[in-house]
Amino acid sequence: MEITLLQHTSLAVCASAIRTCWQSFDKSDDGGEKDRELIDRVGNKFKHASTLEHLVYTFYIKGISRALLQELARHRMASLSVKSTRYTLKELKAEESYDKKDFKRASKYLVMTDHEKVNEMSIIALENLRVILKEGVSNDKAKYCLPESYKTELTWSINARSLQNFLTLRSSKSALWEIQILARKLYENLPFEHQYLFTCE
Ligand SMILES: Cc1cc2nc3c(=O)[nH]c(=O)nc-3n(C[C@H](O)[C@H](O)[C@H](O)COP(=O)(O)OP(=O)(O)OC[C@H]3O[C@@H](n4cnc5c(N)ncnc54)[C@H](O)[C@@H]3O)c2cc1C
Numbered sequence: 525m526e527i528t529l530l531q532h533t534s535l536a537v538c539a540s541a542i543r544t545c546w547q548s549f550d551k552s553d554d555g556g557e558k559d560r561e562l563i564d565r566v567g568n569k570f571k572h573a574s575t576l577e578h579l580v581y582t583f584y585i586k587g588i589s590r591a592l593l594q595e596l597a598r599h600r601m602a603s604l605s606v607k608s609t610r611y612t613l614k615e616l617k618a619e620e621s622y623d624k625k626d627f628k629r630a631s632k633y634l635v636m637t638d639h640e641k642v643n644e645m646s647i648i649a650l651e652n653l654r655v656i657l658k659e660g661v662s663n664d665k666a667k668y669c670l671p672e673s674y675k676t677e678l679t680w681s682i683n684a685r686s687l688q689n690f691l692t693l694r695s696s697k698s699a700l701w702e703i704q705i706l707a708r709k710l711y712e713n714l715p716f717e718h719q720y721l722f723t724c725e
Contacts, residue, residue, distance in 0.1 A: 525635075525702075527709045528584040530679070535559055535717060538684075541578040542566050555717070564721065567684075579684035579718070583710060584677070589635035591672035592702045595694075601686035606678040609670065613653075613663040622651040634673045635702065646673045688722055695725040 536552065539559035543549050553559055567576040588596075597604060622630055624644040630636075633650055636643045649671035656666045682690065687710070693699065695707040711724035 525588055525705060525709060526584075526586040527706075527713045528586075529713045529715070530582040530584055532581045532715055532718065533579045535563060535579070538563050538567075538575065538578040542572075542575045560717070560720065568721070573685050576685040576688070576721070577683040579721075580681060581684070581687065581714065582679060582681040583713065585680055585706070586677040587635070587675050588677070588706060589673045589702060590670065590676055592635075592700065592706065593676055593678070595700055595703055596678075596680070596706070599682070599686065599690050601689070602680060602682040604678050604680055607676050609667045609674075609676075610663045613657060613666055616650075616654050617657045619654060621654065622647050624648050624651075633675055634671065635675055637673075646671050650674075684718075684721055691722050691724045695723075697725070 534555050536555035536559060539552060539555065539562050540549065542562055543552060551558065563575070566572045593606065596602075616633065619629075624647045626647060627636060627643060630643075630647045630650055634643075634646050636646075649669065653666060653669050653671075656669060657663075691707050691711060694703045695711070697704070699707070707724060711719065711722060714722065
């Protein structure tokens with residue numbers, strides 16, 4: 525899994541939005557210590573959490589399974605643009621056939637687990653999909669036999685309030701193992717000066 529932070533709002537913008545309420549713009553230190561303390565106090569401690577919605581992050585997320593994708597998509601307060609299997613399945617057509625032990629080659633398309641038998645069955649499903657595509661079945665029919673482990677990628681935009689909720693829920697030990705990894709990587713890819721607003725187990 526690879527995460528890239530494509531863009532983020534500066535803390536100064538969020539602090540300025542908060543200062544709108546009191547018209548205290550002259551107290552700004554342009555995203556410095558005073559602004560950081562203000563954002564934490566108003567957004568977190570005073571629970572005026574809507575002010576945190578001014579901080580928006582856009583990530584490129586590559587190499588997650590479709591099993592993870594369906595859990596990610598449950599977070600309604602975020603925007604997703606996902607690689608379309610309807611348009612991109614053809615890349616598998618060009619591949620040679622897979623043996624169930626072809627872990628390395630198949631990992632281009634599949635997220636592997638720490639369970640060998642599961643990985644083997646996943647590769648068999650990938651091979652079935654490849655055969656179907658080779659036979660000329662259209663992508664929008666063939667996609668119905670995709671394994672959940674099939675890799676995808678997306679652009680994901682989320683505001684700080686929703687990201688707090690996401691990181692709390694999905695870094696927990698009770699969350700799916702792969703989404704726990706995603707949560708940790710998203711946190712690590714946040715700008716260092718923003719990390720203090722978030723908790724990641
Ligand atoms: C450990 C774990 C196990 C799970 N197991 C299952 C499962 O078995 N089956 C299943 O279906 N899902 C499951 N989920 C998914 C879960 O039910 C949520 O859909 C998912 O975590 C998104 O959370 P959210 O609604 O807080 O996020 P978002 O959709 O991003 O919403 C963010 C916040 O906005 C507010 N909000 C959003 N929409 C509404 C609304 N319509 N009304 C009121 N307030 C709203 C809420 O405060 C919410 O917390 C699981 C989640 C976790 C973490």
